[in-house]
Amino acid sequence: MQLAGQKIAAVLEQAIGLKTESLGATTLERAVRSRMRAVECESVTSYLARLASSALELRLLVEEVVVPETWFFRDQEPFTFLARYVKHSGKDLTRESIRILSLPCSTGEEPYSIAMTLLLAGIAPTSFYIDAVDVSERVLARARLGVYGTNSFRGGDLSFRDVFFTNRDEGYVLQKNVREKVRFVQGNIIQPGFMASLGRYDVIFCRNVLIYFNEAAQGQSLELLHQALLAGGILFTGHAEAGLFSGSRLFSVAHARAFAFRRLEKPKTEGAWSDAGACDLEQPAAVLSRSAPAGKRAKTTAPRRTAVVGEAQGAAELKLVRRLADQGRLEEAVQRSEEHLRRHGPAAEWYYLLGIIRDSMGQADEAMKLLRKAVYLDPGNVDSLIHLALLAERAGDRDGAANYRRRARKIQEEGGK
Ligand SMILES: C[S@@+](CC[C@H](N)C(=O)[O-])C[C@H]1O[C@@H](n2cnc3c(N)ncnc32)[C@H](O)[C@@H]1O
Structure with missing residues (x-):
């Protein structure tokens, strides 16, 4: 042969x-x-x-x-970040809708997880629509059917299954209100003209397909995905594929294990996305007063702060910096992180956050140093180890990448026992 x-x-x-x-x-x-x-x-x-x-x-x-391997809420964090992103997209969802693409969608678990995420987040069904594409007609036929076996449910928390599925003899049958939110289309990402025929999207899921592609097809897909993403839009990729996007024109989002990238260019219409997420910003003081017991709120400005209040403030500051980074305000996020480290001393979670921000800015060497510091301070810091593996892989250091992945896996396995 x-x-x-x-x-x-x-x-x-x-x-x-x-x-x-x-x-x-x-x-x-x-x-x-x-x-x-x-x-x-x-x-x-x-x-x-x-x-x-x-x-x-x-x-x-x-x-x-084709390899149709998929399951509901694969990786979880992309969906957590998606809900946050859509809620704070800055769009008036009573008048505009969020356009989402799942490509490849395989047997439908991914686009249906997107629909369930948004419905659970309280987004009106009329405020979003989802196109789902795959090259295989066979998987699309199963997707349209919306009936699933136990293999499609692999995560720990399966409570969504009770909400959206009915258990029948033929399998778990997905409710009509979720099924009708997804439009399935047969298509090939690298076929000339196909992606352009779809239009442009606020959110694109393109996970676990580029790893199977040759270099030319990867390069072509990256370009087509970039063109299909609206300014301010988010692209989610698979964890083994995130390295491919690191040197691209998209910016890594500072949300651990979401493997999400944002397109930052300014749109033609002023204000269309520049404030995306701003409504989600919480000033540290506001969080502080909310986290304190009701009767003691007035005392949060007292000179002697308790360690608990200090911790709450640190967590709120961390959250704020993460959101600045999510919005692409990277310089500001770096300044605040460095200032925090100067004032409060070394802390693994801050080195981790600063590391991924530096990586988003194209400063891979600096990012590695920061992530190594995070692991030094907290050897169980799985997120830093996973990101170090991505960086090592990108730098062509396969052994280093494998070593970091092994360490991360070991910690996860030990944690799961
Ligand atoms: C492993 S599944 C990924 C499904 C889902 N995105 C996920 O991460 O769970 C890969 C899918 O890619 C599809 N595929 C492969 N080459 C493609 C191409 N050139 N265009 C569109 N889909 C393709 C396959 O049919 C298969 O269903």
Whole structure:
């Protein structure tokens, strides 16, 4: 199967960007053999000839090789950040809607998780709509059906299942009000003109597909995604793919494990997004007085502050700086962080935050130093270890990246016991 096999791999790469080595040694061979049996082709060479002349056969082979692995609320943090972002987008949601794209959507768990997140956050169903795209018709048919087995529910907290699903003989059936929020479309991200035909979005989820692509398709997709993202919009990617975006024109959002990037350019209409998130800002003093017991609120300005009040203030300050960074006010966020460290001394959570802000500013070396300090102070700081792994990978240090990932995994496993 060697030479003809290589040519089949090249056809697939050309068609959907798939780097066939990413599938594992035998997957492509198994897929080709299965298609050869279906169309009664005796040799790989004759199958190759058929593939070259039949668009339908190419689609059917694609169906055999795609990796549809997905589940509801995969990674969780992207959804937590999404709810916050939409609530504070600065848009008047009574008049405008939030446009969201899930690409690739596979069997629908991701776009439906987006819909459930927004409904649970109290966003009116009329204030958002979701387009969900995948190259595979087979997975889209399952997505439209909205019936799921236990494999689609893998997280710890499955309370959403009781709210939005009915348990029947055929599986967990998703409610109609969630299903009808998602429009499923068949499409190929790298097919010329396809992305432009969709329009532009406030939020794009493009997770766990670029890792399967060759370099050219990754580069092409990055450019197309950038064009499809509105100014001020957010792009969510998979954790193994975040490194691809680090050197791009998008800015990393300071929310641990959301793997989110913001497009910062100024829009043509003044004020359309420049205040996005500002309504979410809490001044430290306001948080302080709210966190103190009711009867003692007046005393928060007293000279002798308790350690608890100090901690609350530190947490509020941290939250404030994170939000400044989320809004792209990076210089301001750095100044406040450095000032805090000067006044209060070293602290792992501050080094972590400053590290990811520095990384967003394209200062990878400085970011590494800060994240290492965070781990030195708090060896159990998983977020810093994961980010260090991304940075090491980006710098081409595979062993270093593997080492950081191993350490992070060990801590997570120990924590889960
Ligand atoms: C691992 S799933 C990811 C699903 C979801 N985004 C998630 O993270 O759980 C990958 C999906 O990418 C789709 N895919 C592969 N190549 C594609 C392409 N060129 N355009 C659109 N979808 C593609 C596959 O059909 C598959 O369903």
